[in-house]
Amino acid sequence: MEEQMRIIGRQMAIRMGIMMSFCLSLVGILSSGHFTIPGFIISFVISTIISLIIGLVIPIGKVTGGLCARLRLRQGTIGARTFESFLSDLIYTPIMTLVMVGLAYRMITIQNGGVAPIPFLPMFLKSLIICFVVGFFLIFIFQPLFLRQIMKKHGIGRPEE
Numbered sequence: 781m782e783e784q785m786r787i788i789g790r791q792m793a794i795r796m797g798i799m800m801s802f803c804l805s806l807v808g809i810l811s812s813g814h815f816t817i818p819g820f821i822i823s824f825v826i827s828t829i830i831s832l833i834i835g836l837v838i839p840i841g842k843v844t845g846g847l848c849a850r851l852r853l854r855q856g857t858i859g860a861r862t863f864e865s866f867l868s869d870l871i872y873t874p875i876m877t878l879v880m881v882g883l884a885y886r887m888i889t890i891q892n893g894g895v896a897p898i899p900f901l902p903m904f905l906k907s908l909i910i911c912f913v914v915g916f917f918l919i920f921i922f923q924p925l926f927l928r929q930i931m932k933k934h935g936i937g938r939p940e941e
Contacts, residue, residue: 788930789842793835795926800872800918801827807914808880808907823880830876840868856924865920873915877908 805823809815844864845855853860881904889896 784934784936788927788934788936789839790836791930792841792923792926794832795930796840796868796919796923797831797835798828799922799926800915801831801876803918804873804876804911804915805880807911808877808884811907811910812884823883826883827876827880830879831872834872834875838871840871843871844868861920861924865916865923868919868923869912869915873912874908877911878904881907 801824805820805827809820809823844867847867848855848860848863851863853863881900885896885900885903888898
């Protein structure tokens, strides 16, 4: 059972990482006002790599499950799902946003001859706020859906049961 849970955790990390990377890359590049297909693809690929590393290194399910248990939040309730979504978002979003905004800032600086037209911190904070809100809702909506699919695939009942 322990090995099966590890497999499920890896599959969740992969699905959530790809979905979060796709959506947050799209949101990031659209909010910048400079959408290009190559820019989106580069952003998506780098973001996916970062998400997969985070998801495969940090056992998000164990971390959120353990903290929910400490707070006596029953798994599957709105309160537990909200808390789990917030924690997952807190783990993923700042790291992904920092790297992606750093990359965009570097590209802007190179294109403008070594001088960026806007300071890094306001650019990062704006993107962080937008991505944090979007990321929270994505996690809140898709995490239980993906978990149900994976559990069903492995012949395990709903996790709330």
